[in-house]
Amino acid sequence: MTGATHFADNTLLGGVLGDAEIAGFFTPEAEIAAIIAFEAALARGEAAEGVIPVGAGAAITEALNGVSIDPEELIEPTRAAGVVVPGLVKLLRERAGPDGAYIHWGATTQDAMDTGLIMRLRDALAVLEDRLRRLIDGLTVHARDHARLPMAGRTRSQIATPVTFGLRVAAWRAPLVRCLDRLQDLRPRLLVAQLGGASGTLSVLGDKGPAVLQRVARDLGLGCPAKTWQTERDGLVELANWLSMISGLVGRIGADLMLMGRSEIGEARAGVGGGSSTMPHKANPVLAEALITLARFNAGQCGLAQSALLHTEERDGPAWSGEWLVLPQMTVAAGAGLAHALELAGSLTPDARRMAVNMDIADGAIHAEALAFALAVHMPLSDAQAIVKQAAKTDGGTLSERVAVIAGARGVPAPELGDLDVSALAEMWILRSLDGV
Numbered sequence: 001m002t003g004a005t006h007f008a009d010n011t012l013l014g015g016v017l018g019d020a021e022i023a024g025f026f027t028p029e030a031e032i033a034a035i036i037a038f039e040a041a042l043a044r045g046e047a048a049e050g051v052i053p054v055g056a057g058a059a060i061t062e063a064l065n066g067v068s069i070d071p072e073e074l075i076e077p078t079r080a081a082g083v084v085v086p087g088l089v090k091l092l093r094e095r096a097g098p099d100g101a102y103i104h105w106g107a108t109t110q111d112a113m114d115t116g117l118i119m120r121l122r123d124a125l126a127v128l129e130d131r132l133r134r135l136i137d138g139l140t141v142h143a144r145d146h147a148r149l150p151m152a153g154r155t156r157s158q159i160a161t162p163v164t165f166g167l168r169v170a171a172w173r174a175p176l177v178r179c180l181d182r183l184q185d186l187r188p189r190l191l192v193a194q195l196g197g198a199s200g201t202l203s204v205l206g207d208k209g210p211a212v213l214q215r216v217a218r219d220l221g222l223g224c225p226a227k228t229w230q231t232e233r234d235g236l237v238e239l240a241n242w243l244s245m246i247s248g249l250v251g252r253i254g255a256d257l258m259l260m261g262r263s264e265i266g267e268a269r270a271g272v273g274g275g276s277s278t279m280p281h282k283a284n285p286v287l288a289e290a291l292i293t294l295a296r297f298n299a300g301q302c303g304l305a306q307s308a309l310l311h312t313e314e315r316d317g318p319a320w321s322g323e324w325l326v327l328p329q330m331t332v333a334a335g336a337g338l339a340h341a342l343e344l345a346g347s348l349t350p351d352a353r354r355m356a357v358n359m360d361i362a363d364g365a366i367h368a369e370a371l372a373f374a375l376a377v378h379m380p381l382s383d384a385q386a387i388v389k390q391a392a393k394t395d396g397g398t399l400s401e402r403v404a405v406i407a408g409a410r411g412v413p414a415p416e417l418g419d420l421d422v423s424a425l426a427e428m429w430i431l432r433s434l435d436g437v
Contacts, residue, residue: 016286016290016336017290017293017294017297017333017336018332018336019332019333019335019336019339021127021335022124022127022128022331022332022334022335022336023328023332025120025121025123025124025328025331026120026328026331026332028071028074029071030120031084031113031116031117031120032069032071032074032084032088034115034116034117034119034120035084035085035088035112035113035116036064036067036069036088036092037116037119037220038111038112038115038116038119038216038220039060039064039089039092039103039104039112040060040061040064040065041215041216041219041220042104042105042107042111042195042212042216043056043057043060043061043064043102043103043105044057044060044061044215044219045211045212045213045215045216045219046102046105046106046205046208046212048215049208049211049212049215050208051105051106051205051208051212052102052105053099053102055099056099056102057102059096059097059099060096060099060100060102060103063092063095063096063097063099063100064092064096064103067092067095069088069091069092073087073091074087074088074091077090081109082317082321083109083113084113085104085109085112085113086109089103089104089112092104105204106197106202106204106205106209107195107197108196108197108198110194110196110230110315110320111194111195111196111197111230114194114230115193115194115195115216115220115222117327118190118191118192118193118194118222119220119221119222121190121191121239121327121331122191122221122222124331124335125183125187127335128246128331128334128335128338129180129183131335131338131339131342132176132179132180132183132246132338133180134342135176135250135338135341135342135345136173136176136177136180138342138345138346139169139170139172139173139176139345140173140434142165142166142169142345142348143166143167143169143170143173143430143433143434144166144430144434145166146164146165146166146169146350147164147166147167147423147426147427147430147431148164148166148423148424148426148427149164149165149166149350149352149355149423150162150163150164150165150355150356150359150422150423151163151164151165151168151267151350151355151358151359152355152358152359152361152366159358159359159361159362159365159366160366160369161366161367161369161370161422162359162366162367162422163422163426164422164423164426164427164430165267165268165350165355166426166427166430167426167429167430168256170429170430170433170434172249172252172253172256173433174433175245175249176246176249176250179242179245179246179249182242182245183242186235186238186239186242188223189234189235189238190235190236190238190239191222191223192217192222192223192224192225192229192235193213193216193217193220193222193223193224193225194225194228194229194230195209195212195213195216195228196228196229196230197209197228199314199315200227200228200230200231200314201228202228213225213228230311230314230315231311231312231313231314231315231316232311233308233309233311233319233323234309236305236308236323236327237305237306237308237309239327240301240302240305240306240308240326240327240330241302241305243298243302243330243331243333243334244298244299244301244302244330244334246334246337246338247294247295247297247298247299247330247333247334247337248295248298248299250291250295250337250338250340250341251291251292251294251295251296251337252295253288253291253341253344253345254285254287254288254289254290254291254292254295254340254341254344255288255291255292257270257271257285257288257344257348258285258288258289258292261285261288265354265358266351266354267350267351267354267355267358268348268349268350268351269347269348269349269351270285270287270288270344270345270347270348270349271285271286271287271288271343271344271347272347287340287343287344288344290336290337290340291337291340291341291344294333294334294336294337294340295337297329297333298330298333298334301326301329301330301333302330304322304325304326305323305326305327305330307319307322308320308322308323308326362392362399363397363398363399364398364399364400365392365399367399367400367417368388368392368399370417370418370420371384371388371399371400371403371415371417372384372385372387372388374415374416374417374418375387375388375403375407375412375415378412378413379412387403387406387407387410387412388403390406391403391405391406400415400417403415
């Protein structure tokens with residue numbers, strides 16, 4: 001069967017790296033059900049357009065309604081054909097009686113499998129969108145509530161200048177909001193039915209082909225493409241890019257939380273820490289780690305997904321079957337990441353005291369930029385920066401005091417940090433980013 005989902009199948013790791021709800025869209029049972037739904041819609045559409053007898057369309061619909069096919073029955077036929085549809089159609093025709101001969105009329109295996117996949121992706125994306133919206137809502141609350149909570153900003157892992165915790169959260173949130181926009185743009189290109197027949201011309205249906213395709217698409221709640229798309233896989237690759245982006249963005253949250261939660265930093269807590277087999281004091285950041293792992297996994301799988309674009313001629317077996325390995329697992333990984341991020345956001349707690357302590361590391365080095373610009377009122381900025389750099393390399397007192405001594409020796413008034421309210425500036429940027437959402 002297509003749709004490997006080893007994250008969820010692994011009973012040990014499934015709860016960490018898997019997502020049972022999303023994996024459920026890619027089980028053999030889900031695939032069979034989607035293909036059966038396609039075949040029933042095809043029969044109804046063809047009957048309505050006079051391609052097959054009207055009675056056959058009704059009889060097939062009745063026969064396929066609630067039909068149960070055990071995936072075990074399809075293992076050997078799928079092994080022989082390399083795809084599930086021929087064996088499945090054979091069973092459906094047998095169970096539908098005389099009118100069963102009209103099942104799959106004029107269609108080909110790829111029509112049933114691609115349309116079935118799109119139906120399942122549509123439903124999976126609805127779950128991912130709901131989680132994404134709830135995550136954005138949770139981060140919005142944190143960004144507002146902590147808009148003025150000061151903490152040390154860090155660039156290239158070193159303390160830089162003051163920021164606020166709310167501003168950092170807002171930076172997690174903003175690209176996720178843009179991903180919602182990307183999803184809305186993506187859906188019309190991705191969620192379309194496929195019905196092309198043997199080589200994409202739907203020749204068996206003749207001039208009734210476009211009307212049947214439109215009926216099938218409408219029946220299944222999908223868009224109707226301008227032409228059949230069996231070798232045009234850009235929509236699926238666009239989806240893979242989106243899934244990888246989602247995983248990377250929530251993975252970034254996990255990476256920040258791991259750094260902020262380090263024993264010697266302790267600026268924020270989120271989630272319930274996992275224990276160590278030998279060190280009783282440990283509370284390992286399991287979910288944050290999982291976010292990073294899943295982000296790395298989807299980044300790698302995204303490269304494989306790109307190869308679907310190399311779908312040659314009118315059907316390419318290796319390019320097509322490669323999607324069956326990659327897309328389900330990417331969707332599961334993105335789902336797991338969103339679920340973990342939601343849990344972390346729900347328990348996220350900043351530690352204002354530790355943030356204040358860390359801002360005072362290195363005797364006020366966090367104010368180096370402000371001191372340089374304060375001195376620049378009296379001298380070129382490059383000279384001011386040189387004084388601050390020299391002061392940073394000397395000992396005794398705070399950085400401000402050392403800068404004052406060096407500046408005084410040069411006849412320059414001691415710089416004053418002034419009344420610049422970094423927290424107010426951060427809040428302004430946060431509110432701007434939240435505006436209209």
